[in-house]
Amino acid sequence: MKVAVYGIEFQSSVIPFVEQLFNLLREREVELWVYGSFDSFLSTFMECGTWKVFDKRDDLPSDINFMLSLGGDGTMLSAVSIIRDSEIPVTGINLGRLGFLASINKNDISSALDLLLKGDYSVEKRTLLSVSSSSQPLFNGDSFALNDITVLKRRSSAMITTSVYLNGELLNAYWADGIIVATPTGSTAYSLSCGGPIILPDSNNFVITPISPHNLNVRPLVISDRDVLTIEIESRSNEFLLSCDSKTTDLHTDVKLTVAKADFLVNLIRLKEESFLSTLRRKLLWGIDSRNY
Incomplete structure (x- = not known):
């Protein structure tokens, strides 16, 4: 399994979640490719010698299984600008606030990663x-x-x-x-x-x-x-x-x-039991009426 990881600098409060992710990826013997500037940032608080580094899409091998974006929706958009028309599926772990595109909650990293590595997800093609x-x-x-x-x-x-x-x-x-x-x-x-x-x-x-x-x-x-x-x-x-x-x-x-x-088109990953409509209700409180609570 080959996984690319894209990210930007983040607040120190989410470091434990990022360390958890990389530890789980190591345990599962995933071949990791980490974005260059993100690798430099990660090296300030964790050991980074166990993966390869990429700076542009052409640096990645053709058989990358998917890309993980670590951050908020803005980080996810930047990740899309890296993968361009390569058709690499991408999903995001939300380390920010709303996380509509980066839909994986940081508290669900372990279970989400299990589904991703098993290929238990669907792909939505976005215009x-x-x-x-x-x-x-x-x-x-x-x-x-x-x-x-x-x-x-x-x-x-x-x-x-x-x-x-x-x-x-x-x-x-x-x-x-x-x-x-x-x-x-x-x-x-x-x-x-x-x-x-x-x-x-x-x-x-x-x-x-x-x-x-x-x-x-x-x-x-x-x-x-x-x-x-x-x-x-x-x-x-x-x-x-x-x-x-x-x-x-x-x-x-x-x-x-x-x-x-x-x-x-861009391929966005949707995990099991996750849909656009459920994300709409959960993230934007679509249809929530305070009179019912």
């Missing part, structure tokens, strides 16, 4: 978004997102005008702080916080959600994942922010964006 510009490369080629692609104002004072074209036809000129284009996976993240709907993972849709729009009759819009969006920005500062999951860059308003479905 991603890609963003591009004909005038310049974006994010060094890592211009895809499992959650969302977001356009935001650069300065804190004035709103921006975001003109969105759907398959070449003007959809709307959003006068707002920005817009979010989210996948079904990302519909429970930033888009939800801005009033967007929750979309089931296999629905073949995206959602466009305005961020604090000035026109109150502008609402989120669900579109097909076959649609292609073209985005143009007007701003007093002639700048705007573009985020692609955990990656962010400053761009000039001369840059026009194209947002569409990415040409590959």
Whole structure:
């Protein structure tokens, strides 16, 4: 069994859980591959000489069974940017707060690891978004997102005008702080916080959600994942922010964006008795009514 482990620095309070995980992996004689910068961090509090180190996807052997992400949902998104289109299944052990994507509770590491090593899990294929510009490369080629692609104002004072074209036809000129284009996976993240709907993972849709729009009759819009969006920005500062999951860059308003479905999928691991709907109820308290308690 070969397992890749990705992570970032974390608080000292979760060190016992991480040590438990690596001890269990050693006991089961798993061949481990640990992300380079994470290996350096782990070496500050534990012995790290029993595994191999990788810095990019091409460093990993082709027969890696799955990747473990140690951290919160942001860490999980970064792990996806490493595995890209390799089809390596990935799951996350939540060392943070909500942990909607990183769904394995740190108190359940032993039982979850048993299921993973036995292959007692299912794989959900999740759609991603890609963003591009004909005038310049974006994010060094890592211009895809499992959650969302977001356009935001650069300065804190004035709103921006975001003109969105759907398959070449003007959809709307959003006068707002920005817009979010989210996948079904990302519909429970930033888009939800801005009033967007929750979309089931296999629905073949995206959602466009305005961020604090000035026109109150502008609402989120669900579109097909076959649609292609073209985005143009007007701003007093002639700048705007573009985020692609955990990656962010400053761009000039001369840059026009194209947002569409990415040409590959990501394999997310679901353990036994775990589903999107059960996670929705448990993590987001979906449908919980305090009058019943």
